[in-house]
Amino acid sequence: MHNPTSLRALFSLPGFVVASRLLGVCGDRYARVLVLRRRKKTAICSQCGHRCRGRYDKRTYRARDLSAGGFRVYVQFERFRVHCPRCRSVFVERLDWLAKNPRFTQRFAMHVGALCREMTNTAVAQAERLHNSTVKDLDRIYMQQQVARAGLPAPRAIGVDEIAIRKGHDYRIVVSDLDRRRPIWVGGKGRTEADMDRFFAALGAKKTARIQLAAMDMWKPFRASLRRHAPQARVIFDKFHIVRHLGEALDAVRRREYRRLAAKDRAFIKGQRYTLLSHREHLSLDGRRSLAKLLKANKRLNTAYLLKESFGQLWDYQTEGGARAFFMRWKQSLKWQRLTPYEKFAAMIDRHWDGIASYCHPENKVSL
Numbered sequence: 001m002h003n004p005t006s007l008r009a010l011f012s013l014p015g016f017v018v019a020s021r022l023l024g025v026c027g028d029r030y031a032r033v034l035v036l037r038r039r040k041k042t043a044i045c046s047q048c049g050h051r052c053r054g055r056y057d058k059r060t061y062r063a064r065d066l067s068a069g070g071f072r073v074y075v076q077f078e079r080f081r082v083h084c085p086r087c088r089s090v091f092v093e094r095l096d097w098l099a100k101n102p103r104f105t106q107r108f109a110m111h112v113g114a115l116c117r118e119m120t121n122t123a124v125a126q127a128e129r130l131h132n133s134t135v136k137d138l139d140r141i142y143m144q145q146q147v148a149r150a151g152l153p154a155p156r157a158i159g160v161d162e163i164a165i166r167k168g169h170d171y172r173i174v175v176s177d178l179d180r181r182r183p184i185w186v187g188g189k190g191r192t193e194a195d196m197d198r199f200f201a202a203l204g205a206k207k208t209a210r211i212q213l214a215a216m217d218m219w220k221p222f223r224a225s226l227r228r229h230a231p232q233a234r235v236i237f238d239k240f241h242i243v244r245h246l247g248e249a250l251d252a253v254r255r256r257e258y259r260r261l262a263a264k265d266r267a268f269i270k271g272q273r274y275t276l277l278s279h280r281e282h283l284s285l286d287g288r289r290s291l292a293k294l295l296k297a298n299k300r301l302n303t304a305y306l307l308k309e310s311f312g313q314l315w316d317y318q319t320e321g322g323a324r325a326f327f328m329r330w331k332q333s334l335k336w337q338r339l340t341p342y343e344k345f346a347a348m349i350d351r352h353w354d355g356i357a358s359y360c361h362p363e364n365k366v367s368l
Contacts (some may be wrong), residue, residue: 043093045084052082113142157213196225217241237355249341
Protein backbone atom coordinates (compact mmCIF):
# COMPACT_ATOMS: atom_id res chain seq x y z
CA MET A 1 0.00 0.00 0.00
CA HIS A 2 2.88 2.37 -0.71
CA ASN A 3 2.29 3.13 -4.42
CA PRO A 4 0.21 6.36 -4.68
CA THR A 5 -0.93 5.53 -8.20
CA SER A 6 -2.27 2.13 -7.10
CA LEU A 7 -4.06 3.70 -4.13
CA ARG A 8 -5.78 6.23 -6.39
CA ALA A 9 -6.80 3.49 -8.83
CA LEU A 10 -8.17 1.18 -6.15
CA PHE A 11 -9.74 3.51 -3.61
CA SER A 12 -10.73 6.70 -5.46
CA LEU A 13 -14.51 7.01 -5.27
CA PRO A 14 -16.94 8.99 -7.48
CA GLY A 15 -16.30 12.68 -6.80
CA PHE A 16 -13.24 11.99 -4.62
CA VAL A 17 -9.58 11.08 -5.15
CA VAL A 18 -6.99 9.71 -2.72
CA ALA A 19 -4.85 12.60 -1.47
CA SER A 20 -2.78 11.00 1.33
CA ARG A 21 -2.71 8.11 3.77
CA LEU A 22 -2.38 7.69 7.53
CA LEU A 23 -0.86 4.73 9.38
CA GLY A 24 -2.87 3.10 12.14
CA VAL A 25 -6.21 3.97 13.68
CA CYS A 26 -6.63 4.19 17.44
CA GLY A 27 -3.54 2.04 17.97
CA ASP A 28 -4.58 -0.63 15.42
CA ARG A 29 -1.43 -1.36 13.41
CA TYR A 30 -3.39 -3.33 10.81
CA ALA A 31 -5.56 -0.36 9.87
CA ARG A 32 -4.87 2.29 7.24
CA VAL A 33 -6.74 5.54 6.62
CA LEU A 34 -6.89 7.01 3.13
CA VAL A 35 -7.71 10.72 3.04
CA LEU A 36 -9.93 11.61 0.08
CA ARG A 37 -9.95 15.00 -1.62
CA ARG A 38 -13.08 16.34 -3.26
CA ARG A 39 -12.95 16.80 -7.03
CA LYS A 40 -15.78 19.37 -7.26
CA LYS A 41 -17.15 22.05 -4.97
CA THR A 42 -20.76 21.21 -5.82
CA ALA A 43 -22.93 18.66 -4.01
CA ILE A 44 -26.22 16.83 -4.72
CA CYS A 45 -29.20 17.29 -2.42
CA SER A 46 -30.17 13.95 -0.85
CA GLN A 47 -33.88 14.82 -0.98
CA CYS A 48 -34.54 16.02 -4.54
CA GLY A 49 -31.30 15.27 -6.39
CA HIS A 50 -30.62 18.91 -7.32
CA ARG A 51 -26.95 19.80 -7.71
CA CYS A 52 -26.21 22.70 -5.38
CA ARG A 53 -23.35 25.15 -5.63
CA GLY A 54 -21.43 25.86 -2.46
CA ARG A 55 -22.16 24.40 0.92
CA TYR A 56 -23.97 25.21 4.12
CA ASP A 57 -21.30 23.54 6.28
CA LYS A 58 -19.11 20.43 6.22
CA ARG A 59 -18.09 17.60 8.49
CA THR A 60 -15.28 15.04 8.35
CA TYR A 61 -16.38 11.40 8.17
CA ARG A 62 -14.50 8.12 8.29
CA ALA A 63 -15.98 4.99 6.65
CA ARG A 64 -14.78 1.40 6.48
CA ASP A 65 -13.87 0.24 2.95
CA LEU A 66 -12.67 -3.04 1.45
CA SER A 67 -9.51 -4.50 2.98
CA ALA A 68 -6.31 -4.71 0.96
CA GLY A 69 -2.91 -6.31 1.54
CA GLY A 70 -3.93 -7.65 4.95
CA PHE A 71 -4.91 -4.16 6.18
CA ARG A 72 -8.32 -2.85 7.15
CA VAL A 73 -8.86 0.25 5.03
CA TYR A 74 -10.83 3.33 6.06
CA VAL A 75 -11.56 6.35 3.88
CA GLN A 76 -11.69 9.82 5.40
CA PHE A 77 -13.60 12.53 3.56
CA GLU A 78 -15.51 15.77 3.99
CA ARG A 79 -19.27 15.56 3.57
CA PHE A 80 -21.20 18.74 2.83
CA ARG A 81 -24.54 19.93 4.00
CA VAL A 82 -26.24 22.08 1.38
CA HIS A 83 -29.03 24.65 1.43
CA CYS A 84 -31.16 23.34 -1.45
CA PRO A 85 -32.98 26.10 -3.38
CA ARG A 86 -35.67 23.64 -4.47
CA CYS A 87 -36.38 22.13 -1.06
CA ARG A 88 -35.68 25.46 0.70
CA SER A 89 -34.05 23.61 3.54
CA VAL A 90 -30.68 22.21 4.64
CA PHE A 91 -29.89 18.57 3.83
CA VAL A 92 -26.80 16.38 3.82
CA GLU A 93 -25.39 15.69 0.35
CA ARG A 94 -26.05 12.42 -1.44
CA LEU A 95 -23.07 10.09 -1.92
CA ASP A 96 -24.08 7.01 -3.91
CA TRP A 97 -20.95 5.07 -2.90
CA LEU A 98 -21.78 5.42 0.80
CA ALA A 99 -24.04 2.81 2.42
CA LYS A 100 -27.19 3.71 4.33
CA ASN A 101 -25.04 3.25 7.40
CA PRO A 102 -22.57 6.11 6.73
CA ARG A 103 -19.78 4.36 8.67
CA PHE A 104 -19.32 1.96 5.73
CA THR A 105 -19.00 2.20 1.97
CA GLN A 106 -21.59 0.54 -0.22
CA ARG A 107 -19.10 -1.93 -1.66
CA PHE A 108 -18.02 -3.00 1.82
CA ALA A 109 -21.65 -3.62 2.75
CA MET A 110 -22.03 -5.78 -0.38
CA HIS A 111 -18.86 -7.67 0.56
CA VAL A 112 -20.20 -8.43 4.04
CA GLY A 113 -23.58 -9.45 2.63
CA ALA A 114 -21.92 -11.85 0.18
CA LEU A 115 -19.95 -13.41 3.04
CA CYS A 116 -23.18 -13.89 5.02
CA ARG A 117 -24.51 -16.09 2.23
CA GLU A 118 -21.70 -18.58 2.85
CA MET A 119 -20.92 -18.06 6.56
CA THR A 120 -22.74 -17.41 9.81
CA ASN A 121 -23.06 -13.83 11.07
CA THR A 122 -20.79 -14.64 14.00
CA ALA A 123 -18.06 -15.99 11.71
CA VAL A 124 -18.28 -12.90 9.47
CA ALA A 125 -18.11 -10.63 12.51
CA GLN A 126 -14.94 -12.35 13.71
CA ALA A 127 -13.33 -12.32 10.26
CA GLU A 128 -14.03 -8.62 9.64
CA ARG A 129 -13.72 -7.50 13.28
CA LEU A 130 -17.28 -6.18 13.43
CA HIS A 131 -20.08 -6.40 15.97
CA ASN A 132 -22.80 -8.98 15.31
CA SER A 133 -25.49 -6.29 15.07
CA THR A 134 -23.36 -4.39 12.53
CA VAL A 135 -23.05 -7.51 10.37
CA LYS A 136 -26.81 -7.96 10.55
CA ASP A 137 -27.40 -4.34 9.44
CA LEU A 138 -24.99 -4.65 6.50
CA ASP A 139 -26.54 -7.98 5.49
CA ARG A 140 -29.94 -6.28 5.47
CA ILE A 141 -28.58 -3.59 3.11
CA TYR A 142 -27.22 -6.34 0.85
CA MET A 143 -30.54 -8.20 0.78
CA GLN A 144 -32.50 -5.00 0.05
CA GLN A 145 -30.31 -4.33 -2.96
CA GLN A 146 -30.67 -7.91 -4.19
CA VAL A 147 -34.46 -7.68 -3.92
CA ALA A 148 -34.48 -4.32 -5.72
CA ARG A 149 -32.26 -5.74 -8.47
CA ALA A 150 -34.43 -8.85 -8.94
CA GLY A 151 -37.70 -6.92 -8.86
CA LEU A 152 -41.10 -8.32 -7.99
CA PRO A 153 -42.24 -11.32 -10.08
CA ALA A 154 -45.65 -11.55 -11.75
CA PRO A 155 -47.25 -14.24 -9.55
CA ARG A 156 -50.21 -16.38 -10.60
CA ALA A 157 -51.03 -17.48 -7.04
CA ILE A 158 -50.23 -15.49 -3.90
CA GLY A 159 -50.47 -16.30 -0.22
CA VAL A 160 -51.20 -13.50 2.25
CA ASP A 161 -50.50 -13.71 5.98
CA GLU A 162 -49.25 -11.53 8.79
CA ILE A 163 -46.46 -11.90 11.32
CA ALA A 164 -46.11 -10.24 14.73
CA ILE A 165 -42.70 -8.61 15.04
CA ARG A 166 -43.08 -7.73 18.71
CA LYS A 167 -45.63 -7.69 21.50
CA GLY A 168 -48.51 -5.23 21.35
CA HIS A 169 -50.19 -6.23 18.06
CA ASP A 170 -47.40 -4.87 15.87
CA TYR A 171 -47.82 -6.73 12.57
CA ARG A 172 -46.25 -6.87 9.13
CA ILE A 173 -47.88 -8.40 6.05
CA VAL A 174 -46.06 -11.20 4.22
CA VAL A 175 -47.04 -11.99 0.61
CA SER A 176 -45.65 -15.17 -0.97
CA ASP A 177 -45.52 -16.52 -4.50
CA LEU A 178 -47.10 -19.95 -4.01
CA ASP A 179 -45.85 -21.36 -7.32
CA ARG A 180 -42.23 -20.39 -6.60
CA ARG A 181 -42.69 -21.12 -2.88
CA ARG A 182 -40.94 -18.01 -1.62
CA PRO A 183 -41.93 -14.66 -0.06
CA ILE A 184 -41.93 -11.74 -2.47
CA TRP A 185 -43.02 -8.82 -0.27
CA VAL A 186 -42.93 -7.89 3.43
CA GLY A 187 -44.26 -4.51 4.48
CA GLY A 188 -46.94 -2.32 5.93
CA LYS A 189 -47.25 -0.97 9.45
CA GLY A 190 -50.07 -3.27 10.49
CA ARG A 191 -52.65 -5.49 8.81
CA THR A 192 -55.17 -2.92 7.61
CA GLU A 193 -56.59 -2.51 4.11
CA ALA A 194 -54.24 0.43 3.52
CA ASP A 195 -51.25 -1.77 4.42
CA MET A 196 -52.37 -4.40 1.91
CA ASP A 197 -52.80 -1.67 -0.72
CA ARG A 198 -49.05 -1.01 -0.47
CA PHE A 199 -48.31 -4.44 -1.90
CA PHE A 200 -50.47 -3.88 -4.96
CA ALA A 201 -48.93 -0.42 -5.45
CA ALA A 202 -45.45 -1.99 -5.40
CA LEU A 203 -46.52 -4.82 -7.72
CA GLY A 204 -48.08 -2.53 -10.31
CA ALA A 205 -51.37 -2.77 -12.22
CA LYS A 206 -49.98 -4.95 -15.02
CA LYS A 207 -48.65 -7.69 -12.73
CA THR A 208 -51.67 -7.43 -10.42
CA ALA A 209 -53.92 -8.28 -13.36
CA ARG A 210 -52.14 -11.64 -13.72
CA ILE A 211 -53.07 -12.84 -10.21
CA GLN A 212 -55.55 -15.72 -10.46
CA LEU A 213 -55.55 -17.16 -6.92
CA ALA A 214 -55.10 -15.63 -3.50
CA ALA A 215 -54.82 -17.81 -0.40
CA MET A 216 -55.45 -16.01 2.89
CA ASP A 217 -57.27 -16.22 6.16
CA MET A 218 -60.73 -14.71 6.65
CA TRP A 219 -59.46 -11.25 7.63
CA LYS A 220 -61.81 -8.72 5.96
CA PRO A 221 -59.25 -5.96 5.15
CA PHE A 222 -57.20 -8.39 3.05
CA ARG A 223 -60.25 -9.47 1.06
CA ALA A 224 -61.45 -5.91 0.57
CA SER A 225 -58.08 -4.80 -0.81
CA LEU A 226 -57.92 -7.85 -3.11
CA ARG A 227 -61.44 -7.24 -4.49
CA ARG A 228 -60.56 -3.64 -5.28
CA HIS A 229 -57.18 -4.24 -6.93
CA ALA A 230 -57.54 -7.77 -8.35
CA PRO A 231 -61.26 -8.55 -8.79
CA GLN A 232 -60.40 -11.38 -11.21
CA ALA A 233 -58.54 -13.34 -8.50
CA ARG A 234 -60.29 -16.21 -6.77
CA VAL A 235 -59.98 -16.30 -2.99
CA ILE A 236 -58.96 -19.53 -1.26
CA PHE A 237 -59.20 -19.49 2.51
CA ASP A 238 -56.22 -21.17 4.13
CA LYS A 239 -57.43 -24.50 5.51
CA PHE A 240 -55.01 -24.32 8.43
CA HIS A 241 -56.72 -21.16 9.69
CA ILE A 242 -60.11 -22.85 9.31
CA VAL A 243 -58.96 -25.93 11.21
CA ARG A 244 -57.60 -23.61 13.91
CA HIS A 245 -61.09 -22.12 14.35
CA LEU A 246 -62.49 -25.66 14.67
CA GLY A 247 -59.85 -26.46 17.27
CA GLU A 248 -60.85 -23.36 19.22
CA ALA A 249 -64.48 -24.52 19.12
CA LEU A 250 -63.46 -27.94 20.48
CA ASP A 251 -61.43 -26.29 23.24
CA ALA A 252 -64.45 -24.13 24.14
CA VAL A 253 -66.54 -27.31 24.54
CA ARG A 254 -63.79 -28.81 26.72
CA ARG A 255 -63.71 -25.76 29.01
CA ARG A 256 -67.50 -25.69 29.29
CA GLU A 257 -67.59 -29.38 30.23
CA TYR A 258 -64.85 -28.82 32.80
CA ARG A 259 -66.91 -26.07 34.48
CA ARG A 260 -70.11 -28.11 34.31
CA LEU A 261 -68.79 -31.27 35.97
CA ALA A 262 -68.19 -31.87 39.65
CA ALA A 263 -64.66 -31.80 41.03
CA LYS A 264 -64.25 -35.60 41.09
CA ASP A 265 -65.31 -35.92 37.42
CA ARG A 266 -62.91 -33.24 36.18
CA ALA A 267 -59.87 -35.49 36.49
CA PHE A 268 -60.45 -36.96 33.03
CA ILE A 269 -60.55 -33.50 31.37
CA LYS A 270 -57.83 -31.63 33.24
CA GLY A 271 -54.61 -31.30 31.26
CA GLN A 272 -56.02 -32.96 28.13
CA ARG A 273 -56.28 -29.90 25.89
CA TYR A 274 -53.54 -30.85 23.43
CA THR A 275 -54.59 -34.50 23.51
CA LEU A 276 -57.97 -33.46 22.13
CA LEU A 277 -56.56 -31.01 19.59
CA SER A 278 -54.00 -33.47 18.17
CA HIS A 279 -54.75 -36.09 15.54
CA ARG A 280 -54.90 -39.57 17.00
CA GLU A 281 -52.07 -40.87 14.80
CA HIS A 282 -49.76 -38.17 16.16
CA LEU A 283 -50.30 -39.19 19.80
CA SER A 284 -48.00 -41.40 21.81
CA LEU A 285 -49.26 -44.63 23.38
CA ASP A 286 -49.95 -42.87 26.69
CA GLY A 287 -51.72 -40.08 24.82
CA ARG A 288 -53.99 -42.56 23.03
CA ARG A 289 -54.87 -44.24 26.30
CA SER A 290 -55.71 -40.88 27.92
CA LEU A 291 -57.81 -39.92 24.89
CA ALA A 292 -59.75 -43.19 24.96
CA LYS A 293 -60.40 -42.82 28.69
CA LEU A 294 -61.56 -39.20 28.24
CA LEU A 295 -63.91 -39.94 25.31
CA LYS A 296 -65.41 -42.91 27.17
CA ALA A 297 -66.06 -40.78 30.26
CA ASN A 298 -67.68 -37.78 28.53
CA LYS A 299 -70.21 -38.30 25.73
CA ARG A 300 -70.33 -34.66 24.64
CA LEU A 301 -66.56 -34.42 24.26
CA ASN A 302 -66.64 -37.71 22.39
CA THR A 303 -69.14 -36.29 19.91
CA ALA A 304 -67.18 -33.03 19.52
CA TYR A 305 -63.94 -34.92 18.93
CA LEU A 306 -65.48 -37.19 16.27
CA LEU A 307 -66.98 -34.18 14.50
CA LYS A 308 -63.59 -32.45 14.52
CA GLU A 309 -61.87 -35.47 13.02
CA SER A 310 -64.52 -36.03 10.35
CA PHE A 311 -64.44 -32.40 9.16
CA GLY A 312 -61.02 -33.02 7.59
CA GLN A 313 -62.73 -35.06 4.85
CA LEU A 314 -63.95 -31.78 3.34
CA TRP A 315 -60.53 -31.11 1.76
CA ASP A 316 -60.56 -34.42 -0.14
CA TYR A 317 -63.50 -33.55 -2.39
CA GLN A 318 -62.74 -32.67 -6.02
CA THR A 319 -66.05 -30.92 -6.77
CA GLU A 320 -67.85 -28.06 -5.07
CA GLY A 321 -71.14 -29.98 -5.09
CA GLY A 322 -69.67 -32.94 -3.26
CA ALA A 323 -67.99 -30.70 -0.70
CA ARG A 324 -71.24 -28.79 -0.11
CA ALA A 325 -73.24 -31.99 0.36
CA PHE A 326 -70.69 -33.26 2.89
CA PHE A 327 -70.75 -30.01 4.82
CA MET A 328 -74.54 -29.95 4.99
CA ARG A 329 -74.51 -33.51 6.41
CA TRP A 330 -71.84 -32.50 8.90
CA LYS A 331 -73.88 -29.44 9.89
CA GLN A 332 -77.03 -31.56 10.20
CA SER A 333 -75.27 -33.85 12.69
CA LEU A 334 -74.98 -30.90 15.11
CA LYS A 335 -78.72 -30.96 15.82
CA TRP A 336 -79.68 -31.83 19.40
CA GLN A 337 -75.99 -32.03 20.41
CA ARG A 338 -75.98 -28.70 22.29
CA LEU A 339 -72.55 -27.82 20.91
CA THR A 340 -72.90 -24.04 20.65
CA PRO A 341 -69.25 -23.34 19.67
CA TYR A 342 -69.62 -25.82 16.79
CA GLU A 343 -72.82 -24.14 15.64
CA LYS A 344 -71.00 -20.81 15.53
CA PHE A 345 -68.18 -22.43 13.56
CA ALA A 346 -70.68 -23.90 11.05
CA ALA A 347 -72.27 -20.46 10.63
CA MET A 348 -68.84 -18.96 9.93
CA ILE A 349 -68.18 -21.62 7.27
CA ASP A 350 -71.53 -20.79 5.65
CA ARG A 351 -70.64 -17.08 5.49
CA HIS A 352 -67.27 -17.80 3.87
CA TRP A 353 -68.24 -20.77 1.73
CA ASP A 354 -67.04 -19.30 -1.59
CA GLY A 355 -63.45 -19.11 -0.37
CA ILE A 356 -63.63 -22.62 1.07
CA ALA A 357 -65.26 -24.17 -2.01
CA SER A 358 -62.44 -22.77 -4.16
CA TYR A 359 -60.10 -25.28 -2.56
CA CYS A 360 -62.11 -28.18 -3.98
CA HIS A 361 -61.24 -27.38 -7.60
CA PRO A 362 -58.17 -29.37 -8.76
CA GLU A 363 -56.76 -26.38 -10.67
CA ASN A 364 -56.71 -24.40 -7.42
CA LYS A 365 -54.60 -26.93 -5.51
CA VAL A 366 -51.55 -24.94 -4.45
CA SER A 367 -48.93 -25.51 -1.77
CA LEU A 368 -49.98 -23.44 1.26
